[in-house]
Amino acid sequence: MSDDIILEAKNLTKSFGGFVAVNDVNLRIKRGAIHAIIGPNGAGKTTMFNLLTKFITPTSGKILFNDRDITNRKPAEIANMGIVRSFQISAVFPHLTALENVRLALQRSLGVSYQFWRSKSVLHDLDAKAVAALDQVGLKEFAHLKAVELPYGRKRALEIATTLGLEPELMLLDEPTQGMGTEDVGAVTELIGRVREGRTIVMVEHNLGVVAELADTITVLARGEVLAEGPYSEVSKNPAVMEAYMGVSADEQEEVA
Numbered sequence: 001m002s003d004d005i006i007l008e009a010k011n012l013t014k015s016f017g018g019f020v021a022v023n024d025v026n027l028r029i030k031r032g033a034i035h036a037i038i039g040p041n042g043a044g045k046t047t048m049f050n051l052l053t054k055f056i057t058p059t060s061g062k063i064l065f066n067d068r069d070i071t072n073r074k075p076a077e078i079a080n081m082g083i084v085r086s087f088q089i090s091a092v093f094p095h096l097t098a099l100e101n102v103r104l105a106l107q108r109s110l111g112v113s114y115q116f117w118r119s120k121s122v123l124h125d126l127d128a129k130a131v132a133a134l135d136q137v138g139l140k141e142f143a144h145l146k147a148v149e150l151p152y153g154r155k156r157a158l159e160i161a162t163t164l165g166l167e168p169e170l171m172l173l174d175e176p177t178q179g180m181g182t183e184d185v186g187a188v189t190e191l192i193g194r195v196r197e198g199r200t201i202v203m204v205e206h207n208l209g210v211v212a213e214l215a216d217t218i219t220v221l222a223r224g225e226v227l228a229e230g231p232y233s234e235v236s237k238n239p240a241v242m243e244a245y246m247g248v249s250a251d252e253q254e255e256v257a
């Protein structure tokens with residue numbers, strides 16, 4: 001594996017009973033890139049995301065992170081290695097403040113959550129890091145608001161802050177703009193563009209406008225397999241991709257036009 005590949009999936013397959021949700025997928029994520037995984041409903045994106053973040057175990061195949069085989073590692077282990085997943089439903093606690101949420105994420109990563117005897121200086125360091133993460137996502141002035149009081153787009157920014165605090169080398173984002181209005185989509189897109197500095201991002205995203213703007217490389221999945229891969233300008237013109245999205249063949253599209 002060449003040096004500039006941070007994450008590699010080799011012949012990754014996941015079956016649920018007799019149903020193959022991800023079928024022999026090969027993926028190479030370049031260091032420093034934003035790599036989007038897209039595809040129509042049921043294509044296997046979430047399954048692929050859960051495989052890469054080790055939330056589920058592949059039926060066969062391998063996952064390598066910085067050349068190390070992580071196929072049989074647990075999510076907490078890979079988090080310690082620098083792979084952090086955001087946008088889990090439980091990522092943000094609504095009744096804690098923005099600052100408390102980021103600090104808690106940091107504490108969990110350090111394994112100090114229940115060690116109340118830890119020195120004040122450790123907690124002080126955590127606060128400083130938490131404030132820095134909030135600042136990066138434009139939430140510093142909201143640090144003492146409860147998460148539940150934040151508007152939706154800012155909640156998403158808070159989720160990003162909880163992962164940034166962990167200083168991930170590789171960030172995996174699961175549909176970062178899901179359920180957002182246009183204005184919030186723009187803000188989160190801009191935010192992801194800003195926090196990509198010095199790290200690699202893999203994202204599953206339905207919004208093709210976001211993908212077009214952010215992604216260096218796009219992998220299109222359909223029926224659990226890789227249908228196409230490349231920059232947006234290429235994959236968006238690929239007839240097989242158009243067919244998978246529209247549900248009609250390129251010929252039929254011409255006939256309609």
Ligand SMILES: Nc1ncnc2c1ncn2[C@@H]1O[C@H](COP(=O)(O)OP(=O)(O)OP(=O)(O)O)[C@@H](O)[C@H]1O
Binds near residue numbers: 016019041043044
């Ligand atoms: N735990 C499971 N048990 C059985 N089948 C599953 C399971 N998880 C996913 N599947 C099936 O695998 C296929 C791929 O699902 P997946 O959620 O990965 O697709 P997706 O591309 O994320 O879809 P969407 O865009 O609709 O979220 C679907 O047909 C789904 O029904």
